[in-house]
Every structure is written in C-alpha cells, then in structure tokens.
Amino acid sequence: MAIPALKLTTVIVAILVWTGGCPAAVPEVDPIAITPSDTPEQILTKSVQVRPHPRQIAWQKRELIAFIHFTVNTFTDKEWGEGTEDPKIFNPTELDARQWARVCKEAGIKLIILTAKHHDGFCLWPSAYTEHSVKNSPWKGGKGDVVAELATACKEAGLELGLYLSPWDRHEKSYGDSPRYNEHFCNQLRELLTNYGPVSEVWFDGACGEGPNGKKQVYDWPKFNAVVRELAPNAVIFNGPDVRWVGNESGFARETEWSVVGVKTLDGLGYSLDAQGKDLGSLDILKQSKYMVWYPAETDVSIRPGWFYHASEDSKVKSVKHLLDIYYSSVGRNSLLLLNLPPDRRGLIHENDAARLAEFGKIIRETFKTNLASASKTTTGADKLIDGKWDTVWSPGQGKTTMVAEFDLGGPKTFNCVMVQEFIPEGQRVEEFSVEAWDGNVYKPIAKGTTIGYKRLLRFDNTTSGKVRLNILKSRAEPKINEFGLFLQPAVEQR
Known part of the structure; x- marks a missing residue:
C-alpha cells in the first residue's frame, strides 16, 4: 500500500552504475538530451525519438493488473504495521491463492503483485535473513510460503507474477545503518527473484521512515535496480527506471498523460520529477528540461477505502460504475490500472470484492467484444x-x-x-x-x-x-x- 508513503514531491529514478557487489547495468534506451540552443521545433522533433523499451511495451499491454495487500496488518486491522507484531497473529487458515488467481483471471486481470514484505518487515516467505516471517507463524505449522503458493497459482492460471518489497523495514535492526541494511535488502530481493520467478514487475515503495533504532535509511536505489536487472531482466521496476507513480490514489490519470517526460538532472545519481505535477510532458515543460525519457504512469487504487482488509469496509466496496470511471480514466488515458484486492483474515478475497470485480469484468468484456467499426x-x-x-x-x-x-x-x-x-x-x-x-x-x-x-x-x-x-x-x-x-x-x- 505504498502509495500514501509515495506522496513525495519528487520521485528519484536511479541510473544503474557499478555499486560494489552488484553488476553494472546500462539503460537499454538512452535519454534524449535537450541543448540550450534547441528551438521549440527541434525539441518536439527530438521528443518523438524517445522510445519505450520492449519491457515497457509488454507492461502497458497488460492494461489491468491486481495488487494483493496481505500481511500482519490484515490481523491487526491496521494500514501500517509497526514492526513489533508477533508472527503468531498471522494465521490465514483458509488461504487459497488459487482463489485469488481465479477471481483475477475471470475479470480480465493479467498479473498479480503481492506485498511480499510491507513496512512492518513481516515476510510472506520463509526468508533466511529474518525470523520475522511466516516460518514463525502458526499457519501451516510454520511451513507455509505465501509467495510460493501465489507463484504456483499464477503459473497454473496463465497469469504473470509481480512482487512488492518495501525498502522501509520497521522491524529490521540494521535499518538505518545504510550499507548494512542495503545489503540485507538486496539479499531478500535476490531470494524472491531467484526462488519464485519469473517475475514481471518489481514494485518498490518510496516510503522512508525511521527504523527500530530511530534512524532513517539512505536507500541504494542503483544497487536495488541492478539486482532486478541481473535476475529479472524482463521485469519493469515501479518507482525505478521503467514506470512512475501516476501521482494520486484515486485511480485517475491526467487528461493529458505523456509517457515522454522532461527531467532536469541525469548526473549518475538519478533524475527527479514531480510525480504529482499536473504537467510532465508539454513543450513548456520540455523547454525547461535537460533530458527526455520514456516514463509511463501506473495508476493504483484499492477496490475498498483501505489497502488492507478491514471488516468494517465490507459494505464500502467501490461500485461497478465507480470502477468503470477508474478504468476509462486510467487504461483509457495512456496508463495502466493496478487494482488492489485485499484478502481477508481467512486468506480469501472477500465475497463482496469478488462479486463486484466479476461484475466489472463482465461489463468490460461485453463492451469491447465487438468493434462496430471493424467492417467499415x-x-x-x-x-x-x-x-x-x-x-x-x-x-x-x-x-x-x-x-x-x-x-x-x-x-x-x-x-x-x-x-x-x-x-x-x-x-x-x-x-x-x-x-x-x-x-x-x-x-x-x-x-x-x-x-x-x-x-x-x-x-x-x-x-x-x-x-x-x-x-x-x-x-x-x-x-x-x-x-x-x-x-x-x-x-x-x-x-
């Protein structure tokens, strides 16, 4: 549910450089430079030379994907965990990842992203790098693995898998000790990308709060991105060099949504842009920029008011009309729709959510099954x-x-x-x-x-x-x- 955490005025997108133990990587599609002598006409001519990487095209063609927010927060009735939760509270006795996949596929969803680790630091897989995980929960006697079950369910259903890994970890003691924690984070990222692939999208949250030692962490974004490029080269990186946040949680992209955007810096540390800005790609913006890059928007929104399941919201699932408004204002505005479907404490997508999603998917199918202009x-x-x-x-x-x-x-x-x-x-x-x-x-x-x-x-x-x-x-x-x-x-x- 990182979007509240992503309410930052600037999103930093790292350039991949050599960083110690991680391999160097070079952007496959180079940014286009704007020089002080370029006329407006020359800038526009250059702008059409900015092209997407094949992985970005594959991402956009998915159009509709799902977010699964699930962790100890589901059992504490909170949106953000504190990292002090006892793993014993995690016990989804009816967890059925195949139900998640079935509900999603029937609605036309192409990929499912799971919060493998949220800010609380609790891991939904038995990570070798922490005890704060499913291996110390009563679920399946400590032998369960939510990531593995979803990976299998997606493969069986013909869906792609995405994984969310929060850099902010409110449980891990090394958080705030920047080099040490960054290596810890890379180790967990390697676990996920090595053991559960193929992974088609890696979702990095921009949240950076304090850890258990009261310190904030300096994230090594180039290092994180390099691990993904090494182990999942076809995966897009959200909040990285491939895909940006649309700038809100309401589900609406801009009326004028450019994938070609202007940035002012590209100095080896990264480039920045105002993800919440009203205008990211007009000629006026490009004239103030030094580079142009292909950086499309992903629109994320929850089917409920919250990102995690709360029983009090069972009657507050978005209407079909509202979901359609979101669809036309995201997929229909040069973006991609990431729709959150939080499982309940049983480990199932709630009946209300599943029914509403099915209705929504049916309307989309009925609407677009026949192009009335096809025989013109x-x-x-x-x-x-x-x-x-x-x-x-x-x-x-x-x-x-x-x-x-x-x-x-x-x-x-x-x-x-x-x-x-x-x-x-x-x-x-x-x-x-x-x-x-x-x-x-x-x-x-x-x-x-x-x-x-x-x-x-x-x-x-x-x-x-x-x-x-x-x-x-x-x-x-x-x-x-x-x-x-x-x-x-x-x-x-x-x-």
Missing part, C-alpha cells in the same frame, strides 16, 4: 486501423502532422465509446484529436481529446450514425495510429 469502408490506408492487428500502422506521410480517417459503417450503428491507439514503439506524438459522427447532413463532434499514447478511451451519450470521422488535429510529427474502434457499453446499475 475507410479512407485509403485507414483499414489498418480496424484490422485488429496491433502492429499495422497508418500514417499520413512524412512531414504531415494532421490527418482525417473516415469510416463508413455500412448503415446506422449505435455506440457510446471510442478507442484510439498510437503505435508507441515509434514514440508518442499526438497532442490533439477529435471524433465526429454524420447526422445525415453534416459531421458533428462527439468526442475530443489531447494525448493518445498507448490507448485513449472516450465515452459519450449513445450516438447512432452510419459514418464516423477521426481527426488528428495536432501532432509533434506525422501521427502513427494503429487502432480505432467504436463500442457500445451496456447500461450499468448504480450500485
């Missing part, structure tokens, strides 16, 4: 936008920064959602677009937006028309569009 007659070349193939791209040609694509639907169709996607392997380019529907006499606007990125979803009132037009109104270079769709979301009950 189109502007020359625009058929690539409706062929269902992610890697077929339509562009107006070199030097052209606007374009119009018309879709003749072959008769009246009713829809209330539009999807547009950019081919992000060639960068993020579009700054403004609109969609219009033919009313029998003229085209009338039904939706408009700024950035597109990996995916943009816009909703509007039910509209019936036989022709639709996509207008790319402003782009930093010739737009590279790979998907367009029209969809009809069914009505949703207000509960």
